[in-house]
Amino acid sequence: MRDPRFDVWSPFAERMRVQINGEIYDMARSDESWWRPVGVPEIPAEGPVQEADYGYLIDDDPHPYPDPRSLRQPHGVHGLSRTFDVNWYQWQDADWRGRQLAGSVIYELHIGTFTPDGTLDAAIERLDHLVELGVDFVEPLPVNAFNGDHGWGYDGVYWYAVHEPYGGPLAYQRFVDACHQRGMGVIQDVVYNHLGPSGNYLGKFGPYLANQHQTAWGDAVNLDGFESDQVRRYIIDNVLMWMRDFHVDGLRLDAVHALVDTRATHILEDISMEVDAYSAHLGRPLSLIAESDMNAPRIIQPRMTGGYALTAQWSDDFHHAAHVTLTGEVDGYYEDFAETRGRGMGALKKVLTRGFFHDGAMSTFRRRHHGRPLAPELNAWRLVASTQNHDQIGNRATGDRLSETLSAEQLALGATLLMCSPFTPMLFMGEEWGSTTPFQFFTAHPEEDLGRAVTEGRVREFSRMGWGEQDVPDPQDPETFRRSKLDWMELDKPERAELLELYKRLIALRKAHPELTSPWLAEVAVEYDPQTGLFAFWRGDLEIVLNFSDEEQHTALDVDVRWTEYRELPRILFATNEAVTLDGERATLPPHSAAVFGPTPE
Template identity: 40%
Template sequence: MDHIGAAYLGNNKCKFNVWAPEKETMILHLLSPKDRKINMQRHDFGYFKAEVENVSPGDKYYYMPDGDQDFPDPASHHQPEGVHGPSAVVDHLSYNWQDTTWRGLPFKDLVLYELHVGTFSEEGTFEAIIPRLESLYETGINAIELMPVAQCPGSRNWGYDGVYPFAVQQSYGGPDGLKKLVDACHARGIAVFLDVVYNHLGPEGNYFGKFAPYFTDKYSTPWGEAINFDDAWSDGVRDYFSNNPLHWFEHYHIDGLRLDAIHTVFDKKAINFWELTYYKVKQLEQKLGRTLYMTAESDYNSPKVMKSPEVGGFGFQAQWLDDFHHSLYVLLNEEAKKYYEDFGQMEQLAKAYSDGFVHSGEFVKFRKQRHGASSAGMSGDKFIAFIQNHDQVGNHVGSLRLSALVDFERLKLAAAAVLLAPYVPMLFMGEEYAEDTPFNYFVHHSDEELIKAVQKGREEEFADFHWDAAPPDPQAEQTFLDSKLRWEKRDSGKNKTMLQWHQELIKLRRTEPALQCFDKNRIRVYTINQKGFVLLRQCENDQEKMLCLFNLSEEALPYTFPANEETGWKKLLDSKQSKWQNGGDKKGTATLPAQADSGSNQELPPLSLTVYRAIK
């Protein structure tokens, strides 16, 4: 089957290809350089094609299924006039890429940074991110993960209402803006991941049903009609979405994708959609000569997500580890226990470190059933760990970040718990300097009935989570503006101290061999009376050992250092030192010794992290 969309061939030639298996005719309606209507030729599997002369990059066009009326191209690469306007031809041949020597970064070495293009800067564009790359790199961040950039209605949206999965949001800077950002990132040694959505399409500007059976009523999703991956005429749908990763990897030099909510992609065919996509991506890897990463958000709690299709898996490099977030979040924020009723035990956090999935077959109250399978023994680089992301912040009442919910000491513990974990860490934009602006849910629809439906749906969603207050109005522009980062905060006071704390933790992660081992069989976690825990990290040859001592309580905890063959322990990091206090100008409290004898008895200060390396 064929790639669809408008493929510019150079020399003012363009090949148009659209899938409409149940249509008798298809007209290509070109609006420039002069108005032309061209009958397209029907080919196998329901594709209509036309190769046309005198077409230039930027020329606008519509399709007319059965000669009915004008509709944008479902596989449009650019919607310069928004979701209801004409599609435009994009020239992917002539962009002058500067990253020809870029081969990507090992996945296990990444420190991911999730950001929303519209709220990351005042300007809200791809190019406005570029001046901040140096600061991110100096912090230790070497991979940004963009929230969805597929064309959405209006000028502001989280991105999950996208209706043109191949097009780049015009208000962010369109195709060229994204290419400039990726090029600049690669020049600075930063990889680029992109969040993509294959489980649903947004409601406004969605004309897919005018062309083909892209949807099915066999299944339902929380966001509307389910994509047709296994019903009648699903071959073209599978082709459409399985080619989308290739589009981002090849035309935009993206390094990796994050696939939204893969558990709501329903497919019972013998060759699963994810298996089909996996082999297409692997084939493209060979062509491009660089590794291409596919990561997942999954509610399955199943190791098959990360296993290769050869053994019945989906083939993802890694998945987001929500159980880690829930386990840690509830222990840092007491209020959260009423929202995460199945979490709250220190042993659960210990299991999140040692195994991965916390729910691995146990009965879960929230689900009213047993859930999950064990991931014990799976390499740590198969998981992405975090304490904040767009969902966890945006779906909190008031869209509050962790910095607005817990004190400075607990914020430091949260950062350390993530960055010292045997997983690939991810920060949410602004987290590195304790940004406290909210990250609200926002949209910019034009249909009044849809706006009311979104507002009502948001209120009902908050009611389901038992929040005590109503959410901000998603349609209001101020809701969006309130979510923009305030970058100037990072230069002084407690925000500067938190930024330096993150820099120190990432530096430790990169320089200590024990923190670079992802073998879960060498991870040991010991709880201390539901109030703290000890994370033991060690190399494969056991030559390097590190103790990460966490006290999550407000009282000192007794602790005895391991005896074994170690002669002692050297302190590498102590959250209670004065330089790590709020604003860096307060006197530190009692700290553990710079060197501890093997078998010695000590007390872990309240709300503290101390890291030691074994002395042989």
């Protein structure tokens, strides 16, 4: 029986050989430009011990190149590939029935900095912390193979392989299994819009990149040019691999606006159709979440209305509106969210009631109009919201978190806003206790020239914003990576432990009251006063009141409008500060505090 592990697609090659464990074998070409080895002896596939290191010799090039579909790169992205038996691991998640995204809480983490050891097995040891917090989905940043020992993972070049310093593919299977055994799903962050600058040999095999389209990272992936059918299949097969061989419950698709595709059926629609079909086969939900800069409803609209039918997309608009209101920062892309004397509250109201802020409105940062309105019937949980995430922290000059400038009371205020919003909330690792460790941009490119170029590019980027070279951490400095690791010892500090307990209470509150997971934006009502700093919004019969000011504020709850059917006066269901009081219908909130009020049942 033919062994398909060594088959490779290469329309560019005139001659192809494969080197397996030091021996070289000829390959035969099919009509579809797939090459298959000739005369390869049987290589056992049972277990990780019976493995083979291999690579491809293209035409007369004596250098063996890794497999574009490599499952392991134990020698780095420039080394030989190694076979891996995806069926060897004995899964313990037969009872896992999955989770739907609606009503869930996501926790974004970076494997390399989540624990001191920075491995998948070390991350397993911290999963119980997430269970106690109330997390439903763990979302690791990209784990595919990239150049160097450490990095963010968005410059990966082998999409099928798990980064070896994290533990490789077997450790990843253990990690997903451990999450499932604790009742949590896994949403894996993947990058299909570009390839990293080092170790990308795909262009030697075929037209994986398209020079007719450009992105911020160079040539776009070839989704619509000559020979693009197999490139699209390369992506779709990778999507299904994560779900089939590694049991993940969903994918977060990085920067889908950079997937340049002029074909009648967009690659995102192809992906969603394939995932829906596989979900039906598995009998459990599978989610696709897009990071999109377009504010385009078609990303999450049903296919029958011309949409791509992805499950959800990130909401930068919520982040920006919340950030301006919490911090007062109004530079760069925050400018549009800071209306005169509004403290960002007007933008926050629009986002909470309409989903998008830029829904065809003028974008000062882009110098053009941007986006289009969401349909009124949109399910609000299809927008994934956060007050902090890897992008919005790590793409700042020093990678500073909100804890760098906000008090614990202000952090609690932001947590209440996020958890009581109509969207799917996502936390960034350490946010739940107000971690003070930064999350900086770090790389470990072994090539001196590439490393220098990354460092100089980072300095140039922020020099335009007034930052000096000495103020911008060097991505190539190992200390930049080390200082970005979470400090779990911070949980021993009373202030951090108290914030963690507050997050637990908020997540429990969200799950206890169906009003907080109601999917209808049309049911959200907002009132605010920029003079007092009070901001209030309704979720069904619950009124959430936030005091963004430095002074104590008093407000009358809107009992007559909302609670006329109840005989009793409202009560405090949750408060960030014990000093929040309620006297009949009149509430008093200390500076930088928030509370959730609800009716007292008969």
